[in-house]
Every structure is written in C-alpha cells, then in structure tokens.
Amino acid sequence: MKRLVGASIPLMAAFVAFLFGAIMLLAIGANPWEGLQALVSGAFGSGDRIAATAIKATPLILVGAGITIAFRASVVNIGGEGQIIAGALASTAVGLSFDTLPALLFVPLLLLSGVIGGAIVGAIPGALKAYASVNEILSTIMLNIVMVQLMNYLLRGPLIDPLEVEAGTRIPQTERLPDAAALPVIIPGTRMHLGFPIAVLAAIGAYYLLWRTPLGFRLRAVGHSPNAARAAGIDVKRNITYALGISGSLGGLAGAILVYGSEGQRMVTDGSAAGFTGSAGFNGIVAALFGGLHPLWTIPSSFLFGGLLTGATNMQRALQVPAPIAVAINGIVVVFVVSSGKVRTRLDRFMDARSELNES
Amino acid sequence: MSTFPLRRLLALLFSFGLLAAACGGSDATDASDGGSDDDAPAASSDLSVAVVAPSASDDLAFTQSMIDSLDALGITPQVTDGTFVVEDAAAAIRGYAEEGVDVVIAHGTQYGGSLAEIAPDFPETTFIWGTAADTQGLANVFAYYPAADQGGYVNGVIAAAVTESGSIGVVGPVEAGDAVAYVNGFVAGAEANGASTSVVYTGSFSDVQLMAEAAQAHIDQGADVLTGTSQAVVGAVGVASETDVAWFGTQSNQTSLDPNLVVASQVYHWEVVIQEMLDLREAGTLGGEVFELNLENGGLEIEYNDGFELSDDVIASADAAIAGIIDGSIDTGA
Amino acid sequence: MRDFFTLSVIVATVASGIRLATPYLLAGLGETVGQKSGVLNLGVDGVMQLSAFFAYWTMLERGSLILATLVGIGVGLVMGAIYAFVTVVLQAQQGISGIGIFLFGLGFSDLMFRRQVGSPRPVPQLPEYGIPFLADIPNVGDALFQHNLLTYFAFAAVPVLALMLRSTTFGMNVRAVGENPQAADSLGVSVGWTRAFAILIGNTFAGLAGAALVLELGIFQPNLTAGLGFIAVALVYFGAWRPVGIMSGALLYGLVAASVLQMKALQIIPRSASDIAAMAPAILTILALIVLAGRVSAPAALTRPFSR
Incomplete structure (x- = not known):
C-alpha cells in the first residue's frame, strides 16, 4: 500500500502537469489527447523516432556527465553552451585542415580535438576559481557569451565556406566536411550514429573515473571537504581546475558529435548559442539533476x-x-516532477503513522 | 540522494507507454492524420504545401513575409515555425516529406546541409529552400534568394533625400547572410547621393535592447535617418519614434511600427518565384533551378508609407534608381 | 572616424550605459535578496519575460504606464509565491525548479504573445524626467539625471536594500537563515516565512525588471530578454551579495556595452571586428573580478532546503 502511494505521487504530479498542458492546448483549440499521442509517438513511436530521441539525448548525456563530475568536486558548471561550441569549433577547424585521412584515424582525431577544445574552455573558469577566486557561475555564464561571439566571428570570417563569399550569399557556415569524417551510422535505416554509444561510454567512464581512480578520489575529496583534502596533501586548486576541465571536455566532445553527426555535416550559426547547441548545455544540467547527479543515471534521464x-x-x-x-x-x-519528492515523504510518514495506529 | 527524481520520471514515462499502447498501438500516422485532415490545403492548385521556418510566423519580418506570400497565392500551408535549431527543423522537414506533402518549403538558409541529406530520400517531393543561391546539385530542390541589395540601394537613395543632417545610421545583427546584402546596398545608395553612413552590427539577432541602444548611438552622433535589419529592429524603430527620426524597413512592410516615421519598406514578394516553382512542379519539373527575387521580376518592391510625405522629385529619383538597377547601369555594390 | 573622448559622446555613452544597466540592476538586486536567504533562483529570466509580456499587453489594452508597471510587479509576486511554495514548502531542488520556471516563462510569454497580440505593435514608452536642479547641471545632468522613473527607482533601491539587509530585523533574519538556518530556527526565526518573503521581494524586483525593459523599449517580442536574466544572476556573484556591488557590476556591464556601441557608430571599431568587440562586457567583467576579487563566500546555506 505504502509503495503504491509512493509510486503514485510522481504519477499524480506528472498528471497534474499534463493537465495544465491539456488546459493550455484546449485554450488554443487543440485536442489534448491527440497532443499527448503526438508527443509520445514522436519520441518513441518507431525505430526512427527512438533513434532521433537517442541522438537528441547524446549531448545531454555528455553535458550531464560533465556536470556530475564538476558537482562531485563541489563546483558548478553553467558553461556547457560555451564548451559545446568550443569543441565544435576546434573539431571543425581540424576537420577543415585535412581532407585525405582514413575514417579510422580521422574520426578519433576529430573527437579528440573536440575534447581538447572543450577542456580548455572548461579549465579557464576552473583556474580562475582556484587561483583568482572568480566565482565559476559568473565566469561560465560570461564565457558562454564570449564563445557565441567567437563562433559568429569565425563562421562569418576565417572559417566561412569560400562558395558563400563567391556567391555573395555570405551564409555563416563552413564548407561541408569530408565524408570520411562523418560519424558512421550504426543501425542501418535510421540516423543512429556512433555518437550515442560514445556518449554512453563516456558517462560510464565518468562513473569509473569518479569512483575507481585516484584522480576521482581526489576530486570527490575536494568536493567533500576542501580543508580535509588539503590536510591530506591534495592540491585543491589544481583539482578544481581539473574538475571543470574534465567537465568541459565532455561538453566539447558533445560539440564535435553535433557537427559530425548532423545531417548537414558542417557548422552553421544563426547568431545564437541555442541555434547550434539546441540549448543542450542547459538541458544537460536538468538531465543531470533528474539523474540525481550520478553519471549512470544521467543516461536514462537524458534519454x-x-x-x-x-x-x-x-x-x-x-x-x-x-x-x-x-x-x-x-x-x-x-517544476512539478521536481516538487513531488516532499509530498511523497509527507505521505510516507502519514502512511507509517497510520499503519502504526492500525497495529496498536 | 535516496530518492532520485529520475525514478519518478521513469514511472511517469512508463505510464506514457501504457497510454500510447492503450491508443491501439497507434503511432505517428494516427497523430499526424489528425493534424493534416484539419489543415487540408486550400490552394489554388491541388498541391499540398508545408513551411518550416526559423522564427515566428508573425515576426513582421523573414518568416511572416513567406506566410503572407503563400496567402497571396491562396495557399494555406502547414507550418512548423520557430525551429531555429537545425536538427529540429530537419526532423520537421523529414516528417512532412514522410507524410506525403508535395512541396516542403525550408525557409531558412541554415537548413541547407540537412536538406542535402533529406531530399535524395524523397525523390517525389519538391523541396524549396532559401535563402540560397544554389540547389546543391539536387534535382528535386528549388532555391531562392532576394537581391536585398537592390531594395537596399533604393531605400538608400530615398534616405539621402530625406536626411537633413546628411548623416544616416544603419543597425544590423551579425555581419552575414541577407543582412550584408541589404546593408551594403543601402550604404551604396545613400553615399552615391551624398549622405554619410555609419553601420553598427550589434552581434545578436535577438537582443532588442542592444539594437535600440545602437540606434540611439547613431542619433547621439547626429543621424536623423535610420534603417536596420533582423527581427530585433523593433527596438530601433521604437527609438526612432521617440526621437522623431525617419525609418526605412526591409523584408516586410514595417509601416505599422510607426505610421508617421516609416518612410518606405523593401518588401519581399516570395509569391512571384514560388508560383513559378509550383507551375514547374505541375509541369513535371521537381526542382533543380535557382530563382532570384529582384526589382525587375517584382519579387522585391518598395512600398511607401502614405503617412510620410515625399516630394515627387524624391519618388522620381527612386524610380530612376529602380530603372537603373534593372537595366544594369547602377551598381548596388553587393 | 571621430574621437570617442569628446564630452558629447561620453555623456551619451553614460546615459546609454545607465539605461542598459537598469534591468540588470533590478533583477540582480532581487536575486541578491533571495540568495541572501539561501534560495537560488535561476528562473529570473523567465519571470522577466512573463512580466514584460503582461506589462506590454496591459499597455496595449489600457494604455496606462502605472497600471502596466503594477501588472509587472503583480506577475513577479505571483511567480514569487509559486517559487516560494515550490522551494520552501515542497523543498524542491532549487537549480532545477528555477530552470523549470525559466522554461515556463519563456514558452508561456511567447504563446500568450502569439495568441493575444500577434505582430509586434508599439506602445508608449516610459517618459524621461529631469530631476529638478540636478538635470540642469551641464553634461552631468544629461548623463545622470535625465532618465525614467524606474531607472531612478532601481538606483534608489540600492542603499535602501543595503540598509534593510544590514540593519533591520528582517534583514538580519534573512542573513541568518541564509547562513545557518538551524541556528536561526533555534532562535525562533521562522526559516520558511523569512525565505518566502525574501523570494517574494526577489521576484517582485525581477517582475519590475521585465516591466522596466519592455516599457523602456515600447515593444515586445518573444524572448525579449535574450538571456539578460542569467547575466543578472552572474552579476550577483560579481557584486558579492552586496547591493552596491551589484550596482557596480550592472554599471560596468552596461557602460562597456554602451561604449562598444558608440565606438562602432563612430567607426572606431571596424565592422569586421564587431563580434570580437561584442565580447567586451563579458570579458571585462571577468577581468575586473580577477583584479577586485576578495575572499567573499556565498551564503553558507545557499541552495540547501531547510527542514527541522
């Protein structure tokens, strides 16, 4: 009985949330039932759709796993948007510089350059926090703004497709990148590409890093108590820089995957961060928090x-x-799902109290 | 960390699954049928048309101009708008093609890369893509682009006649795409007629406040005529109103933003080229051609605001500029 | 190319910077009060969008600036009450529920705009009032004392809030529940109510920020704030949870942005560097903090729900 009630609370929260949605749909003259059907079938209705959902989840998993690592070291990373862009720009620049590498070499090289790009942009706020006491929430939000402008500058300037200049259309996009650089499709007939399993592996890697390696131990020690960590001989400042750097590297990997797994296989900007990232840098935070800030739970949560x-x-x-x-x-x-936890504990207590009463 | 919100979400999504199953295993087709039945195209032809566009269909600018143009052709398209994320737009484009829509208009330059992947999968569907100057070699893609520099030039000619201080301010978002053509054309037209211009690109398509302050900066430095491009210009028009400064619009007729101070707008009439494409499609040509909107074919038009008085001389010089651009004697500098 | 360092340009730049700073200042002050009580609100941007839309809609329908401002405040109060319920009573995770509020505000204001208004239509803007005598001071008057009432209000609120946080009972309670809610509770301070009031004040300022933005511009458009609310949150860290610090941050950000625009208009900054120049406010804010940073730490109980 207690379990049933416990499980029904989040369901009720979701139900109320969707009731709100239904009222909004009704108010604008749409059928809420059809809306729900379209929502569910659009996400999970066919193999193709599930593949699309998995592709959408890929950057969320990576950013989410990165958030988790930062959080365990007690730093906040709101710079996912900027780190994704950094990784995408780095891997695009590398991809444009080679055109004859075999795929087996090319793809890892591009992913690695994405990782490095993101790591650099992640490590900057880390170092600023560690060595100059600059709050990382401020610096990551500001770096997002900087990276958007850098993207716009590079894509309309140095990295622009020469054809765009020639034709006078000046679309801010790069040349189409070599086919050998594309992330291979792993399920024929769908768009599911190598990016999704890479993201899943990366999340597992983040788990392994945090709980199975000395570095992970140091990061968690710093997050748990900087003073105790310092007393134990751990370089707190360096590890804070590492934490945000690693967190950023996962965002950078997401950026590279967004470029080389996209249908267009090139970087194009509409002038905003969200136009390229789809707000994955923010949605990844939500996914990580839904997953209880655990790298493995981030996977289904992102999905x-x-x-x-x-x-x-x-x-x-x-x-x-x-x-x-x-x-x-x-x-x-x-809002509703995240709010339902307390209601559940209240109800649990109520049920406990009542069963005690019944027993006595 | 004992109760992961995720578990709740899992339960929630599981219940979705049950719901979906309860609908009789129905999937995409059910839901989409519901939509497309209601929105059966009332077109002059029998072709069904869908539009995928990056901004809102009532933005008084890029997207609205396309919806208005289709309306002029008697076509009520299915619309997916606000899809500034390319991958979302790609999903919508593919979705319409899968549903069997005859003509899918991908009204966003940035959708080109996705279209190159999608179009070959649906050889019976016509894709119309813009603004773009090439079809990427695809047989079932038509492309279109406005020669925005032409109307920009004409606006610039009129602006040079309207200004008293001789100084004109131009505000733009990011120096790329259509904005460059319009701005460069405008500057060429104004400067060829003795006015001096200053251009500010704010760095954002969406920051209305920054665009407003950019316009104010021009006015602070003596500009008494303004123009600008991107959806964020609504803020700049507000500054023009506040300070009683003339405004020139582009993409849509912007007279409604200030009936007293908007002098003229370059308006895109996509219907001119869309009609040609639809005719070709009916005749069996599914794509492969590029269309330019220009002053000559009526795809671009200068619409004057009756509420702003212009002398006959000014109108005549604008007409002369239009004639000159059409016969090639004027270089718009694009 | 003309000179940036002429009196008229500097006066125009300062006036423009103050206008740009106003919404950051209002939203940042509100966020400070909330965070002082231990509650992080990442939903500021969403609240601003909602209040901006409803203030704008009120202007369209009723044409009253006073009513529109009150509606903006009212939206802030309503969202504040919801956020207080979610974070204090239901003890939801603050970062995530704030993002939920942001998404709701972003989507709902856009939806309402499309349903109720459609295309952007201009409304009368907030008029500027010269402060008697002060506005007559040459140059300084034009730069500092020729603004709209909400701008004056924002700057007047800085010392008021500073005083409130430092010297009133309520202010001390706010700081106590933000630093050590258990101790405050044992001293008989109601942690829940104190936080709820702080959240209400914070969201009211966010609502006012949205109204100030839209009424200064005289027009609404979906996603009007374009991320302004997030920058305001960042400025709270710049200002180290002190109202005067927030003001410095907002002014720095606004003045740098205004200087960049003026330099672009003067063609001191070439067009080809427009994007690079647009980074300036963000970079300078970070650099300023590197130089100024003292060891100020966040309220100890920030983001921690309280239960006995």
Whole structure:
C-alpha cells in the first residue's frame, strides 16, 4: 500500500502537469489527447523516432556527465553552451585542415580535438576559481557569451565556406566536411550514429573515473571537504581546475558529435548559442539533476528528456500548435516532477503513522 | 540522494507507454492524420504545401513575409515555425516529406546541409529552400534568394533625400547572410547621393535592447535617418519614434511600427518565384533551378508609407534608381 | 572616424550605459535578496519575460504606464509565491525548479504573445524626467539625471536594500537563515516565512525588471530578454551579495556595452571586428573580478532546503 502511494505521487504530479498542458492546448483549440499521442509517438513511436530521441539525448548525456563530475568536486558548471561550441569549433577547424585521412584515424582525431577544445574552455573558469577566486557561475555564464561571439566571428570570417563569399550569399557556415569524417551510422535505416554509444561510454567512464581512480578520489575529496583534502596533501586548486576541465571536455566532445553527426555535416550559426547547441548545455544540467547527479543515471534521464524534446517537435507539427506551448509544458513538467519528492515523504510518514495506529 | 527524481520520471514515462499502447498501438500516422485532415490545403492548385521556418510566423519580418506570400497565392500551408535549431527543423522537414506533402518549403538558409541529406530520400517531393543561391546539385530542390541589395540601394537613395543632417545610421545583427546584402546596398545608395553612413552590427539577432541602444548611438552622433535589419529592429524603430527620426524597413512592410516615421519598406514578394516553382512542379519539373527575387521580376518592391510625405522629385529619383538597377547601369555594390 | 573622448559622446555613452544597466540592476538586486536567504533562483529570466509580456499587453489594452508597471510587479509576486511554495514548502531542488520556471516563462510569454497580440505593435514608452536642479547641471545632468522613473527607482533601491539587509530585523533574519538556518530556527526565526518573503521581494524586483525593459523599449517580442536574466544572476556573484556591488557590476556591464556601441557608430571599431568587440562586457567583467576579487563566500546555506 505504502509503495503504491509512493509510486503514485510522481504519477499524480506528472498528471497534474499534463493537465495544465491539456488546459493550455484546449485554450488554443487543440485536442489534448491527440497532443499527448503526438508527443509520445514522436519520441518513441518507431525505430526512427527512438533513434532521433537517442541522438537528441547524446549531448545531454555528455553535458550531464560533465556536470556530475564538476558537482562531485563541489563546483558548478553553467558553461556547457560555451564548451559545446568550443569543441565544435576546434573539431571543425581540424576537420577543415585535412581532407585525405582514413575514417579510422580521422574520426578519433576529430573527437579528440573536440575534447581538447572543450577542456580548455572548461579549465579557464576552473583556474580562475582556484587561483583568482572568480566565482565559476559568473565566469561560465560570461564565457558562454564570449564563445557565441567567437563562433559568429569565425563562421562569418576565417572559417566561412569560400562558395558563400563567391556567391555573395555570405551564409555563416563552413564548407561541408569530408565524408570520411562523418560519424558512421550504426543501425542501418535510421540516423543512429556512433555518437550515442560514445556518449554512453563516456558517462560510464565518468562513473569509473569518479569512483575507481585516484584522480576521482581526489576530486570527490575536494568536493567533500576542501580543508580535509588539503590536510591530506591534495592540491585543491589544481583539482578544481581539473574538475571543470574534465567537465568541459565532455561538453566539447558533445560539440564535435553535433557537427559530425548532423545531417548537414558542417557548422552553421544563426547568431545564437541555442541555434547550434539546441540549448543542450542547459538541458544537460536538468538531465543531470533528474539523474540525481550520478553519471549512470544521467543516461536514462537524458534519454527521457530527449524524448520530451523530440516529442514536442512532433506535437507542434501534428497539431499545428505554436512551438512555445511545448516549451511552457516542459517547464511545468520539470517544476512539478521536481516538487513531488516532499509530498511523497509527507505521505510516507502519514502512511507509517497510520499503519502504526492500525497495529496498536 | 535516496530518492532520485529520475525514478519518478521513469514511472511517469512508463505510464506514457501504457497510454500510447492503450491508443491501439497507434503511432505517428494516427497523430499526424489528425493534424493534416484539419489543415487540408486550400490552394489554388491541388498541391499540398508545408513551411518550416526559423522564427515566428508573425515576426513582421523573414518568416511572416513567406506566410503572407503563400496567402497571396491562396495557399494555406502547414507550418512548423520557430525551429531555429537545425536538427529540429530537419526532423520537421523529414516528417512532412514522410507524410506525403508535395512541396516542403525550408525557409531558412541554415537548413541547407540537412536538406542535402533529406531530399535524395524523397525523390517525389519538391523541396524549396532559401535563402540560397544554389540547389546543391539536387534535382528535386528549388532555391531562392532576394537581391536585398537592390531594395537596399533604393531605400538608400530615398534616405539621402530625406536626411537633413546628411548623416544616416544603419543597425544590423551579425555581419552575414541577407543582412550584408541589404546593408551594403543601402550604404551604396545613400553615399552615391551624398549622405554619410555609419553601420553598427550589434552581434545578436535577438537582443532588442542592444539594437535600440545602437540606434540611439547613431542619433547621439547626429543621424536623423535610420534603417536596420533582423527581427530585433523593433527596438530601433521604437527609438526612432521617440526621437522623431525617419525609418526605412526591409523584408516586410514595417509601416505599422510607426505610421508617421516609416518612410518606405523593401518588401519581399516570395509569391512571384514560388508560383513559378509550383507551375514547374505541375509541369513535371521537381526542382533543380535557382530563382532570384529582384526589382525587375517584382519579387522585391518598395512600398511607401502614405503617412510620410515625399516630394515627387524624391519618388522620381527612386524610380530612376529602380530603372537603373534593372537595366544594369547602377551598381548596388553587393 | 571621430574621437570617442569628446564630452558629447561620453555623456551619451553614460546615459546609454545607465539605461542598459537598469534591468540588470533590478533583477540582480532581487536575486541578491533571495540568495541572501539561501534560495537560488535561476528562473529570473523567465519571470522577466512573463512580466514584460503582461506589462506590454496591459499597455496595449489600457494604455496606462502605472497600471502596466503594477501588472509587472503583480506577475513577479505571483511567480514569487509559486517559487516560494515550490522551494520552501515542497523543498524542491532549487537549480532545477528555477530552470523549470525559466522554461515556463519563456514558452508561456511567447504563446500568450502569439495568441493575444500577434505582430509586434508599439506602445508608449516610459517618459524621461529631469530631476529638478540636478538635470540642469551641464553634461552631468544629461548623463545622470535625465532618465525614467524606474531607472531612478532601481538606483534608489540600492542603499535602501543595503540598509534593510544590514540593519533591520528582517534583514538580519534573512542573513541568518541564509547562513545557518538551524541556528536561526533555534532562535525562533521562522526559516520558511523569512525565505518566502525574501523570494517574494526577489521576484517582485525581477517582475519590475521585465516591466522596466519592455516599457523602456515600447515593444515586445518573444524572448525579449535574450538571456539578460542569467547575466543578472552572474552579476550577483560579481557584486558579492552586496547591493552596491551589484550596482557596480550592472554599471560596468552596461557602460562597456554602451561604449562598444558608440565606438562602432563612430567607426572606431571596424565592422569586421564587431563580434570580437561584442565580447567586451563579458570579458571585462571577468577581468575586473580577477583584479577586485576578495575572499567573499556565498551564503553558507545557499541552495540547501531547510527542514527541522
């Protein structure tokens, strides 16, 4: 009985959240039932759709795993957007410089350059925090702004496709990158590419790093108590820099995967960060928190959140409802689900008390 | 960390699964049928049309101009708008093609890369892509682009006649794409007629406040005529209103933003080239051609605001500029 | 190319910087009060978008600036009450629920705009009032004392909030529950109510920031804030949870942005470097903090829900 009640609370929270969504859909003259169907089938309705959801989840897993590492060392990383862009720019620059490498060499090289790009942009706020007492929330938010402008500058300037200049259209995008650089599709007939398993492996790697290596032990020690860590001879400042650097490297990897796993296989900007990242730098935070800041739980959590995102796109198309309604509903779902924990513990206590009463 | 919110979410999603199963194993087709039945295209032709666009369909700018143009052709398309994320747009484009929509308009330059992947999978579907100056060699893709420098030049000619201080301010988002063509054309037109110009690119397509302050900076430095491009210009028009400074619009007719101070707008009439593409499609050509909107074919038009009085001389010089651009005697500098 | 260091340009730049700084200042002050009580609110940007839309809509329908401002405040209060319920009563994780509020505000304001307004239509802007006597001072008057009422309010709120946090009972309670809620509780301070009031104040300022933004511009557009609320949160760390510090940060950010725009208009900054120059406010904020940073730590109980 208690378990049943416990399990039903989040369901009820979700139900109420979707009731809000349904009212909003009704208010604009759409059928809420069809909306729900479109949402679910859009996310998980077919092999193709599941593949699309997995691809959407890929950067969330990576950013989420990175958030987890930073969090365990007691630092916050809101710089996912900038780190994704850094990784994408680095891997794009490398990809444009070679055109004859075999895929077996090319793909790892590009992913590695993405990792390095993200690591650098992640390590900067880490070092600033460790050695100059600059709060990392401030520096990561500011670095996001810097990286967007750097992306715009590079894509409309030095890295622009020469054809765009020639034709006078000046679209801020690079040349199409070599085919050998593309992430191979692993399930024929869908768009599922190597990026998803790489992300899953990276999340497992993050778990392994945190709990099975000396570095992970030091990071967690720093996160647990900097003073105790210092007393134990751990270089706290260096490890804070490492934590944000590693966190950023996972974002950078996500950026490289976004470029080389995309249909267009090139980087293009609409002038905003979200236009390239799809806000993965922020959504990854939500996914990590949903997953209880555990790298492994981040995987299914990202997959579900990715489903919410792909499903919403489908709902818009199927029902012809404006896209922002999906954003608003997502917000409500996040608030309600995250709020339901306390209600559950209250009810648990109530049930406990009642069963004691019944027994006596 | 004992109760992961995730477990709750898992339970929640599991219940979705049950719900979906309860709908009789129905998937995408059910849901999408519901949508497309209601929105059966009321087109002049029998072709079904869908539009995927990056900004809102009522943005008074890029996306709205396309919706208005289709409306002028009597076409009510299915619309997925606000898809500034390329991968989301790609999903929508592919989705429409899978549903069997005849003509999918990918109204965003940045969608080109995705289209190169999608179009070959649907050889019976016509994809219309813009703004772009090439079809990427795809047989079922039409491309279109506006020669925005042309209307920009004409606006610049009129602006040079309107300014009293001789100084004109231009605000833009990021120096790329259509914005460059319009701005360069405008500057060429204004400077060829004796005005001096200053251009500020703010670095953002969406920051309305920054665009407003950029316009204010021009006014602080003596500009008495302004123009600008991107959806963030609504802030700049507000500054023009506040300080009583003339404004020139582009993409859509922006007179409604200030009925007293908007002098003229370069308006995109996509319908001119869309109609040609639809005719070709009906005649069996699914794509492979590039169309330019320009002053000559009526795809670009200068729409004047009746509420702003212009002398006949000014109109005549604008007409002369239009004629000159069409016959090639004027170089718009793009 | 003309000179940046002329009196008229500097006056215009300072005035522009103050206008740009106002929404950051209002939102940042509100966030400071909330964080002082131990509650992080990442939803500021969403609250600002909601209040901006509803203030704008009120202007369209009723044409009253006072009513529009009150509606902006009202939206802040409503969102504050919701956020207080979620974080204090339900003890939800603060970072994540704030992002939920942000998403809701972003989506719902956009949706309402499309349903109720459609295309952007201009509304009357907040008028500027010269402060008697002060506005007549040459140059200084134009730069500092020729602004709208909400700008004056924002700057007037700095000493008021500083005093409130430092010297009033409520202010001391706020700091106590932000530093050590257990101790405060044992002294008979209601942690829940203190935090709830702090959140209400914070969100009211966020609502006011949204109203100030939209009424200064005289027009609304979806995603009007373009991330402004997140920068405001960052500035709280710049200002080290002190109202005067927040003001310095907001002014630094606004003045650098305004200087960049003026230099672009004067063609001192070439067009080809426009993106690089647009990084300046962000980079200079970080650099300034490197130079100034003292060892100020966050309220100890920030983001920690309290239960006995």
